[in-house]
Amino acid sequence: MFESARMPQKMTKKSFKKLEPELREALLAAQLPVIEKQQFSTLILVDGLDGAGKGEAVARLYGWMDARHLVCNAYGEPMDEARLRPPLWRYWRDLPAKGETAIVFGSWYQSLLRDRIYKKIDEDAFEKGLVRIRRFEEMLANEDVLILKFWFVLPKDVQKERLKKVEKKSAGRHVLADWAALKHHKKASETGEKIILETSMGFAPWFVIPSQDPEYRDVALGQTVARSMQLKLEDGEPTSVAAPPVVGGLKRETAVDAIDLTETLEKTEYEELRKKYQDQLSELSDRKSMSKTGVVLVFQGNDAAGKGGAIRRLIRPLDPRIYKVHSISAPTDEEKARPYLWRFWRRVPRKGHFAIFDRSWYERVLVERVEGFAGHDDWLRAYNEINEFEQELTDFGYTVCKFWLAISEEEQLRRFKAREETVYKQHKITDEDWRNRLKWDQYAIAAGDMVDRTSTHYAPWTLVSAENKKHARVKVLKTICDRLDEVL
Amino acid sequence: MFESARMPQKMTKKSFKKLEPELREALLAAQLPVIEKQQFSTLILVDGLDGAGKGEAVARLYGWMDARHLVCNAYGEPMDEARLRPPLWRYWRDLPAKGETAIVFGSWYQSLLRDRIYKKIDEDAFEKGLVRIRRFEEMLANEDVLILKFWFVLPKDVQKERLKKVEKKSAGRHVLADWAALKHHKKASETGEKIILETSMGFAPWFVIPSQDPEYRDVALGQTVARSMQLKLEDGEPTSVAAPPVVGGLKRETAVDAIDLTETLEKTEYEELRKKYQDQLSELSDRKSMSKTGVVLVFQGNDAAGKGGAIRRLIRPLDPRIYKVHSISAPTDEEKARPYLWRFWRRVPRKGHFAIFDRSWYERVLVERVEGFAGHDDWLRAYNEINEFEQELTDFGYTVCKFWLAISEEEQLRRFKAREETVYKQHKITDEDWRNRLKWDQYAIAAGDMVDRTSTHYAPWTLVSAENKKHARVKVLKTICDRLDEVL
Incomplete structure (x- = not known):
């Protein structure tokens, strides 16, 4: 699956420069009425391969939107408060109010994904986990939460190259974990595909973001967020949108091409x-x-x-x-x-x-x-x-x-x-x-x-x-x- | 679960006599526009404990409705044609056209239920089966099929008594299987509850029918069918109805009572x-x-x-x-x-x-x-x-x-x-x-x-x-x- 997303989608710096102001405008035009009308809250889940630049992408999105109504919640290993409560508790705790948007790093998919990659759980337990997530998201959607899920992908060789660069820069700090990620590239990709296949619902769609080219990646993210918020505002119903066919005026190259x-x-x-x-x-x-x-x-x-x-x-x-x-x-x-x-x-x-x-x-x-x-x-x-x-x-x-x-x-x-x-x-x-x-x-x-x-x-x-x-x-x-x- | 459904709900023959003509009228008033408008087809699934009188109830319903647009499909062990194809094939083959209604005996739940009761499959396989059924029904509902699912229940002692009577009458024919069913009363009830809990969706609800009293049972079935068809006609959306609180003007006794x-x-x-x-x-x-x-x-x-x-x-x-x-x-x-x-x-x-x-x-x-x-x-x-x-x-x-x-x-x-x-x-x-x-x-x-x-x-x-x-x-x-x- 997602053959297309691994293709080298490109955007020149020049077209990005031209496009950025329009995109910022579109994002604000979508966000402002959301803030004002307080009909729903928005969760933006950021998942996918290590090294795909999730952090960079979110930083850019953060800069483009009205940051007073946008919060970024990153979840790593749970702290004491959370460890002593059921796993979903910390996500519930941080649920944004209507009108607000939260970017979620390390979502409820993370532990399931990791447990499966490292074979801590078997296929059946993994599938059961997916069913429960599906229900959880369905409930949130029914309760006026717009859930947008992004999966950042990279071809393996690009991931490797990128990690090398990081290693050079940081003189080895923080890189060990990422090299481990590379080792599991195939299993991570497969498990990711399974997750996306099983949990891409009309009310909580996954968007696969080709992340080789940072400009393309960030524009795809921004455009999808703007478009989804707008759609949700218009019909008051859970949005259901496929990956954007055209990013920033560029035709998306697919596997068929x-x-x-x-x-x-x-x-x-x-x-x-x-x-x-x-x-x-x-x-x-x-x-x-x-x-x-x-x-x-x-x-x-x-x-x-x-x-x-x-x-x-x-x-x-x-x-x-x-x-x-x-x-x-x-x-x-x-x-x-x-x-x-x-x-x-x-x-x-x-x-x-x-x-x-x-x-x-x-x-x-x-x-x-x-x-x-x-x-x-x-x-x-x-x-x-x-x-x-x-x-x-x-x-x-x-x-x-x-x-x-x-x-x-x-x-x-x-x-x-x-x-x-x-x-x-x-x-x-x-x-x-x-x-x-x-x-x-x-x-x-x-x-x-x-x-x-x-x-x-x-x-x-x-x-x-x-x-x-x-x-x-x-x-x-x-x-x-x-x-x-x-x-x- | 379903404590109330096992309570001795009663309806006198007299009130049944009075009620029957009204109910027939209501059923036809619901069915005729369905036939005419051809907006959706209806599946009535009949499941539950052996000896609860599912056959009798359906026979009565059959008599009440316009039988030219009603078909009764009973599925036992698959015949050659079906055995050589995937399990769902025979249900697809018999799917009614829009405007038509099919009563389904031995639905897609049957083999899953039986396999679980006789421990041919484990809990995980059972749950996976339920997920797939859920999706199957969701798809049907999205494709304009109204799915009504009835689960007939009996207390164990009543089931036993009833099977004894049948044995007397039939001099032992066909009864062996039913006695086996009695032996598994508890497991069958528990598995049934699990099925109902996991697959009762707004678009394909389960109705639990207390079946001790035949008149109460049949009126509950008929009223629910009439009401659901009418609801579906009115808003054009998948119906979602709880068990009818009042059957034939009688207050339903609940576990709390x-x-x-x-x-x-x-x-x-x-x-x-x-x-x-x-x-x-x-x-x-x-x-x-x-x-x-x-x-x-x-x-x-x-x-x-x-x-x-x-x-x-x-x-x-x-x-x-x-x-x-x-x-x-x-x-x-x-x-x-x-x-x-x-x-x-x-x-x-x-x-x-x-x-x-x-x-x-x-x-x-x-x-x-x-x-x-x-x-x-x-x-x-x-x-x-x-x-x-x-x-x-x-x-x-x-x-x-x-x-x-x-x-x-x-x-x-x-x-x-x-x-x-x-x-x-x-x-x-x-x-x-x-x-x-x-x-x-x-x-x-x-x-x-x-x-x-x-x-x-x-x-x-x-x-x-x-x-x-x-x-x-x-x-x-x-x-x-x-x-x-x-x-x-």
């Missing part, structure tokens, strides 16, 4: 590999152990990226009695009358079978989001609902592979034109395709968010460059073979 | 016992192991029931440095500006100390509910919030004792008058007391609901007859001594 579209495959090599993996797939699907799993394959991608072609190469080696291809278009009346996942549950294969989805439940957070067919809250909650749906499948022993087939805007144009010019391909291109194309950027952001929020360890996304169709088809085949070979 | 007010104590015996327990309390509170717990004592009860007097006898043997009495009246400005539990969290004692609450957080579901100071949804969610608050305390090693001091309406009148006539007691009686008295029945129902929903194994209520003050004081002292003796 980072797909290397130059990957290619020569014809002879392609034929060889295609045959190899098709044979392997045939063999795998014949195994007796196939009866213990069900295979769910999901194909999403840019229009004209070649989903259909990839699927055709994939089913060729399969016995037609054990697979079904589901092309998902508009829902039927029967489907519209029920929860949106119903149309996919009814297509869940029996064990021993393949279900191949040419488009899928992910349309909820792609076309339905971009075109406004699903309301803001509806597509936002869909990420979790989808994760849970896929977990139901994988917990039952299913294998779920999801492919995002990516092409460039230019390549899409070439393919659209080719379709119009070829008689037997004309049915494949409609006015809607051209209309969607105009919203390329919005779809790119939606796809990035989708990958960030639904690439789980039990059902990961495979990002496929489809600029070269041959490369894409082989990559799809190989990925499925590799996964099945592991499972069967 | 069942307190035996004739209990009494003679003066000499009182003096002896009071001294005995005060000495014991003094000894207990001096123990070294006191530093491992904190003691939270809650006193609630009818006005003039003698909370103050009981507290005074209780603190006498205690070192003043280790206890604090908190008399809870209207919240301060500072308190009003924060979540309602804040004023109690700030009074949570250190370990080794006593905090004694003369009125408490329970005012939320008593006076605030009855007087309308808290909105319907707010006091309804408070039961769970309070349970979680007390769990935070007990998980940290605290001891929580809660006392409900009960007197009769007549005794209260006598005490009110006595207070007015005694100069030094006049300050204890106000106009508000007289006003509250006029709502005696409403307060009685609120108290009953409170005990039903917040008497947990970690923080149980002790119901105390306070008609005789001496009896009450000794009972309070003895209860605290017994609990501390266990703990220390």
Whole structure:
């Protein structure tokens, strides 16, 4: 998860300089009516990796807002007063009054995170802790507390580099703990992802802040705070906002943008590999152990990226009695009358079978989001609902592979034109395709968010460059073979 | 929990006869617009103890409603089609369309309940199962499914008697399983309570149906369905309703109504016992192991029931440095500006100390509910919030004792008058007391609901007859001594 957040988001000093006054204004414009109306209090939780510059970011935010109504509470190891009371006590003690804002360093997530990283508690105890936090926050939200949670992330190499610098500067002081943090980078990241996945609710959302570039980081923090306060003021309801798609006028680079579209495959090599993996797939699907799993394959991608072609190469080696291809278009009346996942549950294969989805439940957070067919809250909650749906499948022993087939805007144009010019391909291109194309950027952001929020360890996304169709088809085949070979 | 539901609620055949036509009318008046408007579908889950007559109740409901838009789905052991797919698949398959209603026998709770009763899964796995159900239902509710969950309860002796009758009639067929159920009565009841506690959400509430009297049972079911559908139609929002306080015009008897007010104590015996327990309390509170717990004592009860007097006898043997009495009246400005539990969290004692609450957080579901100071949804969610608050305390090693001091309406009148006539007691009686008295029945129902929903194994209520003050004081002292003796 959160692949995008680890990408090198950048902001030049120059654009930061230009942007800062606007941002300060926006923050004050949001905070002042909050102070005046006293309808809710605000908690800003600051968590994430050591070395990501949480302190710096908060210092800047502190300078931007009206500090008379802003308090910063940092929690380390509890002192006597707190140690003799239940763990939540000190957070309750410091809860701000309506109209006020508190920045929380070392929130109620901290001890849970640390205990899990250092294996003081097992997975079940960790999950139970998350459930209780969820309820705690739900109660606060119901009691007019706006909860904004920020998770600061860094790639491991950047974390390392940064810690080195700090070491040099401080001649070794305070750095020991941070080096320990680096050692646990992977476990901390994974545990963090789990926390975010399980406790990102509409009423208390997590925002993942890419922290490589300090200017980008701080603007992302500031903009999110301003926007969330404003939203909460407007509808009087708990806010629910995704990570800001645009920070300071900059397009956010997502994991999908980072797909290397130059990957290619020569014809002879392609034929060889295609045959190899098709044979392997045939063999795998014949195994007796196939009866213990069900295979769910999901194909999403840019229009004209070649989903259909990839699927055709994939089913060729399969016995037609054990697979079904589901092309998902508009829902039927029967489907519209029920929860949106119903149309996919009814297509869940029996064990021993393949279900191949040419488009899928992910349309909820792609076309339905971009075109406004699903309301803001509806597509936002869909990420979790989808994760849970896929977990139901994988917990039952299913294998779920999801492919995002990516092409460039230019390549899409070439393919659209080719379709119009070829008689037997004309049915494949409609006015809607051209209309969607105009919203390329919005779809790119939606796809990035989708990958960030639904690439789980039990059902990961495979990002496929489809600029070269041959490369894409082989990559799809190989990925499925590799996964099945592991499972069967 | 659910003490009230196990009381012998009764309805005469005669009042049932009179009531039935009205109820049918109400059900159809609720169902017809639901069918017509197709805004939501309805799931009616029927769960609870074997032998409680779930089948009979549903048969009656079926007869009362428009059966063309009502389907009854019973789930036993899954058949092949379902066994080869994830457990939730068959429930998804049968999900009704908007406008339609499905009665669900053997819901998604069934296997979890059974696995827990027969110890096939441990407590952690059970809790994890509950979390997933919670999310599943939340998603359905967000997707316009009205979920009503009914839990049918019976006292154990009635269950036994009923199973005997069935055995006679059926000459032993189908009865084996039911006898097994009886054997597990206690575990089934406890597990059921846990389920209800953890999964009773505003958007998918549980209703506990006392099932001793078939007429009462069926009217309670029918009225709740009618009322919930109507509520959902009116505000278009997920309904959240407590158990109906009045079934078929009959006042519901609660656990609080069942307190035996004739209990009494003679003066000499009182003096002896009071001294005995005060000495014991003094000894207990001096123990070294006191530093491992904190003691939270809650006193609630009818006005003039003698909370103050009981507290005074209780603190006498205690070192003043280790206890604090908190008399809870209207919240301060500072308190009003924060979540309602804040004023109690700030009074949570250190370990080794006593905090004694003369009125408490329970005012939320008593006076605030009855007087309308808290909105319907707010006091309804408070039961769970309070349970979680007390769990935070007990998980940290605290001891929580809660006392409900009960007197009769007549005794209260006598005490009110006595207070007015005694100069030094006049300050204890106000106009508000007289006003509250006029709502005696409403307060009685609120108290009953409170005990039903917040008497947990970690923080149980002790119901105390306070008609005789001496009896009450000794009972309070003895209860605290017994609990501390266990703990220390």
